[in-house]
Amino acid sequence: MSRKIFLLLIPFLLFYSFQVQADEKEEQxxxxxxxxxxxxxxxxxxxxxxxxxxxxxxxxxxxxxxxxxxxxxxxxxxxxxxxxxxxxxxxxxxxxxxxxxxxxxxxxxxxxxxxxxxxxxxxxxxxxxxxxxxxxxxxxxxxxxxxxxxxxxxxxxxxxxxxxxxxxxxxxxxxxxxxxxxxxxxxxxxxxxxxxxxxxxxxxxxxxxxxxxxxxxxxxxxxxxxxxxxxxxxxxxxxxxxxxxxxxxxxxxxxxxxxxxxxxxxxxxxxxxxxxxxxxxxxxxxxxxxxxxxxxxxxxxxxxxxxxxxxxxxxxxxxxxxxxxxxxxxxxxxxxxxxxxxxxxxxxxxxxxxxxxxxxxxxxxxxxxxxxxxxxxxxxxxxxxxxxxSLQKGDFEILFEEKGMAVFKRTYKDETTILAINNSSSTMTANIQSDKIGEGKELRALLNDELIRTTQESYNISMDRETSNIFEVHEKTGLNWKFIAAIIGVWIVFGLFIVFVKRRAKRQK
CATH class of the missing domain: 3.20.20.80 (Glycosidases)
Structure with missing residues (x-):
């Protein structure tokens, strides 16, 4: 690997090393x-x-x-x-x-x-x-x-x-x-x-x-x-x-x-x-x-x-x-x-x-x-x-059930997932009050690309007949300042490293 390629990879290696440390896996x-x-x-x-x-x-x-x-x-x-x-x-x-x-x-x-x-x-x-x-x-x-x-x-x-x-x-x-x-x-x-x-x-x-x-x-x-x-x-x-x-x-x-x-x-x-x-x-x-x-x-x-x-x-x-x-x-x-x-x-x-x-x-x-x-x-x-x-160890709470359409909530520590099943022969919508899931959140579907946000004071989960999904309850999408700050920090460290390398090279000359 050439020095230039290695230098370009440094910020990404640093960032992913931070990610690995953050994601500690629980014992099976x-x-x-x-x-x-x-x-x-x-x-x-x-x-x-x-x-x-x-x-x-x-x-x-x-x-x-x-x-x-x-x-x-x-x-x-x-x-x-x-x-x-x-x-x-x-x-x-x-x-x-x-x-x-x-x-x-x-x-x-x-x-x-x-x-x-x-x-x-x-x-x-x-x-x-x-x-x-x-x-x-x-x-x-x-x-x-x-x-x-x-x-x-x-x-x-x-x-x-x-x-x-x-x-x-x-x-x-x-x-x-x-x-x-x-x-x-x-x-x-x-x-x-x-x-x-x-x-x-x-x-x-x-x-x-x-x-x-x-x-x-x-x-x-x-x-x-x-x-x-x-x-x-x-x-x-x-x-x-x-x-x-x-x-x-x-x-x-x-x-x-x-x-x-x-x-x-x-x-x-x-x-x-x-x-x-x-x-x-x-x-x-x-x-x-x-x-x-x-x-x-x-x-x-x-x-x-x-x-x-x-x-x-x-x-x-x-x-x-x-x-x-x-x-x-x-x-x-x-x-x-x-x-x-x-x-x-x-x-x-x-x-x-x-x-x-x-x-x-x-x-x-x-x-x-x-x-x-x-x-x-x-x-x-x-x-x-x-x-x-939460799908392995979380509690199991029912939020909605009507004519075969059901919504369950599973929570473990600070993680919440939603299990939604429409066992009916028609399209159904479950209206869930925000306080039952959490205000200022959004539901990200894990089996497809659906995204559900709060409408005023509730979440409306609509599902076609005989379909099901699992949702991750997540903070509302917007600018992720923590992520942006981490990236900026990595590039600052990278810039300082480049300055150090150049100065050292001049001294050697």
């Missing part, structure tokens, strides 16, 4: 994450050498997805802004256990997915991109034909073979067989020790960052208390997010007393789907649910919010059944997911509006040749969520 926590949920067998076939009895035409068979396939698509996941991936179970499963929930060996890796060394590579490659890895773990049951079932010294490792007949009876829920799967007896000290040792082994062996705990309500709370303490002693900030499939948030929240950090928010899920699958549904209940979650959960910001998963009909199918446009409805729902409290969890394929009915139709093979409109939209939402802490 789990409530700041955005999770991409992958069913390993149905995501991407990266290694055909492990395709044993693979049949893509049979929805109950293996389709070829593996660790190599996920590694090959980590850049795709990273580009969408996801900071964590949740994988379905990877342990060795029985025939046609493509989903991972029919365990044959708790310590071995399913051969269709690859080797344990390949999984370690997957974790390492994810960590290089600052992507955390959450592994699905099943400790409630084994596969239908687990070797322990015929071992004479393991007969007391299982509960009596009987189905769950009374779902309101907790003892029945914990001791009965779920879908006929052999139910483990956690009260047996040998079973307890085996499962705890196994869970700790996977952490130390592969350096994963968290567990998604399957079928939590079917396992006694006394086991989860020991489990939480044991696994968290292995790795600092190890994350436990549980699946308690129940509509009563009080029932779900009660498991937080066991040490499980978070839960997928099933009580919210069904309401989200019902509201966003078609227009003209009111949105004021969203704030009521937030108030309810604050009352019941120790940290409601850690709840995993989702629109679909591997156990339910695809959100796209719900939309199609209502004869609506999947792209339009998905954008609305995703804006809420990323703009409201909670950890957004996106099931693979949602970003391409993948269709699917009941299990196993909701587990179709992923396609990487689909339209990128929703992919780009998710990427933009993730970028906004990362940039504004």
């Amino acid at each position: 926590s789990w409530q700041d994450e955005m999770i991409y949920f992958i069913m390993v067998d149905r995501f991407n076939n990266g290694d055909t050498s492990n395709d044993y009895e693979v049949n893509p035409n049979d929805p109950y068979a293996y389709h070829g997805g593996d660790f190599k396939g996920i590694i090959d698509q980590l850049e795709y996941i990273d580009d969408m802004g996801f900071t964590a991936i949740w994988l379905t179970p990877i342990v060795k499963n029985e025939e046609k256990g493509y989903h991972g929930y029919w365990t044959e060996d708790f310590y071995d890796v399913e051969e269709h997915f690859g080797t344990i060394e390949e999984f370690k590579t997957l974790v390492d490659e994810a960590h290089k991109r600052d992507i955390k890895v959450i592994l699905d773990l099943v400790v409630n049951h084994t596969g239908y034909n687990h070797p322990w079932l015929v071992e004479t010294d393991k007969q007391d490792w299982f509960h009596e073979r009987k189905d769950i007949t009374n779902w309101e009876n907790q003892e029945d829920v914990e001791n009965g067989q779920l879908l006929g799967l052999p139910d483990l007896a956690h009260e047996n000290p040998d079973v307890e020790k085996y499962l705890l040792d196994m869970a700790k082994w996977w952490i130390t062996e592969t350096d994963i960052d968290g567990y998604r705990l399957d079928t939590v309500k079917h396992v006694p709370k006394s086991f989860w208390e020991k489990f939480s303490k044991e696994v968290k002693s292995v790795k600092e900030d190890f994350f436990l997010i549980g699946e308690v499939w129940h509509n009563d948030p009080r029932y779900v929240a009660a498991y937080g007393e066991t040490g499980i950090d978070a839960f997928v928010d099933y009580p919210l899920y069904e309401k989200l789907v019902d509201t966003f699958k078609e227009p003209d549904k009111r949105l004021d209940w969203l704030h009521k649910i937030w108030l309810r979650n604050q009352a019941f959960y120790e940290n409601p910001y850690l709840l995993g919010t989702f629109l679909d998963n591997h156990d339910n009909i695809r959100f796209t199918r719900e939309i199609i059944q209502e004869r609506q446009n999947p792209e339009t409805r998905l954008k609305l729902a995703l804006t809420y997911l990323y703009g409201a409290p909670g950890i957004p969890i996106v099931y693979y394929g949602t970003e391409i509006a993948l269709d699917g009915g009941n299990d196993p139709d909701n587990r179709r093979m992923m396609s990487f040749r689909a339209d990128k409109v929703i992919i780009d939209y998710i990427s933009k939402l993730a970028e906004i969520r990362k940039q504004y802490p």
